Amino acid sequence: MRALRAAALLPLLGLTACGGEGPMTPPPPTPTHPVPVVVFYDVDADGVADPDEIGRVPGVEVTVAGRSATSATGNGYLVVNGVPEGVHTASVRMSTLPAFYQTVPGVTVTVRSPATEEAFLGLTLAIGVNNPYTYMGFGDSITVGDGSSDGDGYRVMLEALLAAHFGDATVYDEGISGTRSDRGAQRIGGSLDRRRPAYTLVLYGTNDWNDSLCDEAETCFTLESVRSIVRDVKAAESLPVVGTIPPINVGYDFRTPESRQDWVNERNEELRAMAREEGALLVDINAALVQASGGDIGTVIEDHVHPNDRGYEIMADTWFAALARPLPAAAAATLFKAPAAPPARGQP
Secondary structure (H helix, E strand, O other), rough: HHHHHHHHHHHHHHHOOOOOOOOOOOOOOOOOOEEEEEEEEEEOOOOOOOOOOOOOOOOOEEOOOOEEOOOOOOOOEEEEEEEEEEEEEEOOOOHHHHOOOOEEEEEEEEEEOOOOOEEEEEEEEOOOOEEEEEEEEEEEEHOOOOOOOOOOOHHHHHHHHHHHHHHOOOOEEEEEEOOHHHHHHHHHHHHHHOOOOEEEEEOHHHHHHHOOOHOOOOOOOOHHHHHHHHHHHOOOEEEEEOOOOOOOOOOOOOOOOOHHHHHHHHHHHHHHHHHHHHHEEEEEEHHHHHHHHHHHHOOEEEOOEOOOHHHHHHHHHHHHHHHOOEEHHHHHOOOOOOOOOOOOOOOO
């Protein structure tokens, strides 16, 4: 019986030996290569990294063929490793964009041996003909820098942080000491025309408490004055950024009763809601100073209302964090987007 079974198997064995279907050999794996990418600020939104477009955008996650990497501070550089050979699209993860930045269509990259050419992926800001890389501080004596040892307040520190992060920045001073928000609403147009800033950093309300109209919430002009400023900023296609009113140093002198801090808290709640309604980026200067003080506001406020050097440093860090880091999706969805228009090149 065993002999018969063996004999029956011989033709099958012969077929296999003579070219019958045997085990399939798997194809060789597709070679993979690193893909270098630079994430840059595309000022004219043409998709080309022009020599004068020196701005870089760090912290942005770029994906190619399902693999990702994040752009570095200062140079916007990243390398996506393990990308298969072939033609792919480099795209941005939207939730990693800093406030106000917008994407352009993804960049096509050809991944090949021996090396894949560096790809430049541009991001845009809808600032019309305003000057790129510029930030305008707009407010009262706290914007001017009263209380700081050098008289510059937060501005020089903020400028250094922004320039190191994005590649370039200029922070202008359009503060006037002693002014109230209604005066700010009257003069914002002149400041916008003079500076044509990409961003406008609004910090108003501290002095409004001194006006009798602001003894009652119903007659106080702070909310509507700052709203008017924001709308003028938007109309000029500058990007609106609103800071909450800093805390006061309760008990410092006759100007700082506890009721004044209550007033500041009430106005700030109104400003937070207004920023959402108007599409402004809200920067909670008040909360940052209160937290940093550890319960002793005198450690960050020089006198009754003006920050000291430490307070201004905290303000610079807080403005910077809001401008440089991505927002939660819900907050990002409310931000103002001006109609895109090619900005004038070679602006001072």
